[in-house]
Amino acid sequence: MSGYFIRRFLLIIPTFIGITAAVFLVMQLVPGGPVERQIARYKESLSERGGGRASLTETGLPTDAVEELKKFYGFDKPIHVRYGLWLWNVIHLDLGRSYIYQDPVWDVIKSRFPVSIFLGLTGFLLSYLVCVPLGVFKAIRHGTRFDFLSSTVVFLGYSVPGWALGTALLVLFGGGSFWSLFPLGGFRPDNWEYLGFFQKITAQLHYMFLPVFCYMIESFATLTILTKNSLMENLGQDYVRTAFAKGLSERRVIFVHALRNSLIPIATGLGHVVSIILAGSFLIEKVFNIDGMGYLGYTSILQRDYPVALGILVISSVLLLVGNILSDMIYVLVDPRIRFR
Amino acid sequence: MSQDKPSSPTMNAAPPRPALSIFSRRLRKFRSLKRGYYSFLIMLIAYAVSFLLPVLVNSKALVVRYQGSYYFPILRYYGAATFGQQAIGETDYRELARSFREEHQANWAILPLIPYSPVESLLDLPGTPPHPPSWQHIFGTDDRARDIFARLAYGFNVSLTFALIVMLMGNTIGITVGALLGYFGGKLDILGQRAIEIWSSLPFLYTIIIVSSIIVPVYLPGRNLVLQPSFWLLIVILTIFDWMGITYYVRGEFYREKAKDYVGAAIAMGASEASIMFKHILPNSLTPVVSFAPFMIVGNIGALVALDFLGFGLPAPTPSWGELIGQGVENLNKWWLVIFPLGAMFLTLLLIVFIGEAVREAFDPKEYSRLR
Numbered sequence: 001m002s003g004y005f006i007r008r009f010l011l012i013i014p015t016f017i018g019i020t021a022a023v024f025l026v027m028q029l030v031p032g033g034p035v036e037r038q039i040a041r042y043k044e045s046l047s048e049r050g051g052g053r054a055s056l057t058e059t060g061l062p063t064d065a066v067e068e069l070k071k072f073y074g075f076d077k078p079i080h081v082r083y084g085l086w087l088w089n090v091i092h093l094d095l096g097r098s099y100i101y102q103d104p105v106w107d108v109i110k111s112r113f114p115v116s117i118f119l120g121l122t123g124f125l126l127s128y129l130v131c132v133p134l135g136v137f138k139a140i141r142h143g144t145r146f147d148f149l150s151s152t153v154v155f156l157g158y159s160v161p162g163w164a165l166g167t168a169l170l171v172l173f174g175g176g177s178f179w180s181l182f183p184l185g186g187f188r189p190d191n192w193e194y195l196g197f198f199q200k201i202t203a204q205l206h207y208m209f210l211p212v213f214c215y216m217i218e219s220f221a222t223l224t225i226l227t228k229n230s231l232m233e234n235l236g237q238d239y240v241r242t243a244f245a246k247g248l249s250e251r252r253v254i255f256v257h258a259l260r261n262s263l264i265p266i267a268t269g270l271g272h273v274v275s276i277i278l279a280g281s282f283l284i285e286k287v288f289n290i291d292g293m294g295y296l297g298y299t300s301i302l303q304r305d306y307p308v309a310l311g312i313l314v315i316s317s318v319l320l321l322v323g324n325i326l327s328d329m330i331y332v333l334v335d336p337r338i339r340f341r
Numbered sequence: 342m343s344q345d346k347p348s349s350p351t352m353n354a355a356p357p358r359p360a361l362s363i364f365s366r367r368l369r370k371f372r373s374l375k376r377g378y379y380s381f382l383i384m385l386i387a388y389a390v391s392f393l394l395p396v397l398v399n400s401k402a403l404v405v406r407y408q409g410s411y412y413f414p415i416l417r418y419y420g421a422a423t424f425g426q427q428a429i430g431e432t433d434y435r436e437l438a439r440s441f442r443e444e445h446q447a448n449w450a451i452l453p454l455i456p457y458s459p460v461e462s463l464l465d466l467p468g469t470p471p472h473p474p475s476w477q478h479i480f481g482t483d484d485r486a487r488d489i490f491a492r493l494a495y496g497f498n499v500s501l502t503f504a505l506i507v508m509l510m511g512n513t514i515g516i517t518v519g520a521l522l523g524y525f526g527g528k529l530d531i532l533g534q535r536a537i538e539i540w541s542s543l544p545f546l547y548t549i550i551i552v553s554s555i556i557v558p559v560y561l562p563g564r565n566l567v568l569q570p571s572f573w574l575l576i577v578i579l580t581i582f583d584w585m586g587i588t589y590y591v592r593g594e595f596y597r598e599k600a601k602d603y604v605g606a607a608i609a610m611g612a613s614e615a616s617i618m619f620k621h622i623l624p625n626s627l628t629p630v631v632s633f634a635p636f637m638i639v640g641n642i643g644a645l646v647a648l649d650f651l652g653f654g655l656p657a658p659t660p661s662w663g664e665l666i667g668q669g670v671e672n673l674n675k676w677w678l679v680i681f682p683l684g685a686m687f688l689t690l691l692l693i694v695f696i697g698e699a700v701r702e703a704f705d706p707k708e709y710s711r712l713r
Contacts, residue, residue, distance in 0.1 A: 159639070160686070171679045317544070
């Protein structure tokens with residue numbers, strides 16, 4: 001078994017190289033990179049001064065200056081060399097320097113961790129706290145009016161993406177046209193530093209209610225139905241029949257015997273808890289104007305800040321791959337029937 | 342599975358029922374699931390009607406009778422001078438119909454039910470856009486004074502067509518790859534699965550945005566337009582990153598079906614490998630494809646709306662729901678910019694989810710037996 005997981009961890013390496021190489025290639029082929037950006041900036045300043053230089057290239061810059069710019073950003077080397085260099089630095093935990101912020105990429109990304117972890121963790125915990133009991137309850141009451149009504153809610157939740165619901169909630173409750181119950185976005189109020197402890201808690205709740213709700217909606221339907229179906233399947237098993245036959249109470253059969261087994265598929269999802277560091281959905285963060293990881297990724301793509309965009313990709317893909325393996329490990333831990341070879 | 346019991350002599354009052362194929366039994370089951378079946382009929386009709394939109398929602402007149410002769414502006418371009426209007430460019434048919442009514446002569450013009458085009462800025466409206474809902478514009482207008490109802494209606498057709506094509510293309514690739522992996526197995530299978538794992542480890546929307554951000558209209562110095570965003574380009578991009586899901590299921594089905602007797606029979610008859618795979622095994626492996634298809638459409642519409650919202654979607658004047666929601670987030674006190682497109686998307690997706698639920702129930706039923 002440990003051999004299996006060692007092999008799995010080793011397989012991260014080719015997968016990681018595959019992912020980053022694909023994205024690196026795409027990014028480097030893009031026009032509008034840092035060199036072109038600097039040239040454009042230089043041209044602007046040139047036209048402001050109204051003067052010109054003698055030997056200008058097609059781009060309006062002295063040839064040697066263009067070469068210097070290319071050298072500065074590493075664009076003077078062929079693409080596979082650039083990728084090799086970049087990968088070499090990544091192995092040494094150096095993600096490079098942001099073109100826009102002029103800071104090391106790791107520092108830029110690190111500064112967004114608190115927001116993302118806060119949002120990710122609350123959304124994650126809340127969705128498990130709501131969906132699992134709801135799914136269990138639906139399974140026990142299968143076919144009743146409660147099951148039917150809650151299924152309707154589940155369908156509604158599945159049909160509208162969380163971020164899109166967020167826009168509607170903002171319009172309705174953000175004080176634009178209807179009720180003014182919640183702030184229009186942002187992570188914390190401006191006067192955060194001056195608030196007392198309890199005020200901080202209420203302010204944070206006030207600001208985070210809608211975004212966290214939207215995070216929850218994203219996984220609400222799948223998790224609830226997964227729980228329900230899993231428990232339903234177990235309730236039809238022979239060991240449940242045996243438990244009933246030996247005279248156990250229904251409560252005990254369901255909650256002690258069947259429920260434990262039916263939580264196996266749900267527990268395996270826990271492996272992806274490592275990904276919540278980067279849980280920022282840029283859609284939700286854009287809607288609610290929260291300056292988190294997702295928004296950083298989005299703006300870095302818009303501004304062609306490749307070191308940051310690649311850095312986020314590196315961290316998120318490593319976390320995803322590790323999360324996959326962790327999920328399998330949890331699977332083995334909670335279900336002794338599973339053998340990976 | 343599809344055998345009927347021979348009718349026993351005691352039950353000969355009932356006429357022998359013809360054996361139903363597995364497909365027609367599933368179809369019958371699907372029809373019996375009312376919520377999904379009616380959702381399917383509604384979507385089918387709505388989608389069919391949405392192809393008639395140029396006749397229903399358009400700023401061009403259907404028929405004009407002017408000085409004794411008939412014109413069909415819906416089919417042809419007529420300059421403003423044709424009908425005696427003092428303007429440059431195409432005739433303003435709403436204005437034309439109004440003046441005809443005032444003149445009380447034999448001239449007349451029949452306009453579509455909603456006489457606004459989705460790409461037409463109504464600059465003569467009082468006030469500044471976006472205009473709130475009114476009797477002329479039941480859903481209001483957007484920030485470029487375009488009628489929101491018209492944009493939503495055309496957006497429905499665009500979104501659904503987009504999602505259907507991406508689904509069909511993704512399934513074609515996914516089924517082919519899954520079939521090859523499952524049928525041939527061995528080294529091809531191992532290598533193929535690794536490649537698919539790499540490909541599906543890419544964060545979906547993030548990668549699509551990176552790729553789409555490249556395809557802004559690109560003018561290199563001294564050269565012409567190199568690449569520009571278009572409907573088909575976006576379809577290709579989305580397909581490239583979204584065909585993997587179905588391969589696992591098709592691969593599994595092929596793996597299982599390959600061992601069955603009818604495949605052996607086909608081999609014995611000397612059928613070619615392609616014919617065994619796609620003529621014999623494939624029809625028996627389509628259950629997961631069919632039951633996932635509606636949910637793939639839901640996912641594709643969601644992805645398109647998200648991309649349009651972020652500004653990486655369809656090129657500018659294309660009527661789109663996501664673009665309207667994006668406008669709404671910029672103007673939160675203009676509620677009609679958010680609520681109506683969101684309602685349209687929500688209603689569409691809900692109906693498709695209902696269809697998907699019924700299809701899954703009919704094609705892949707899970708019977709739960711509750712003991713006690």
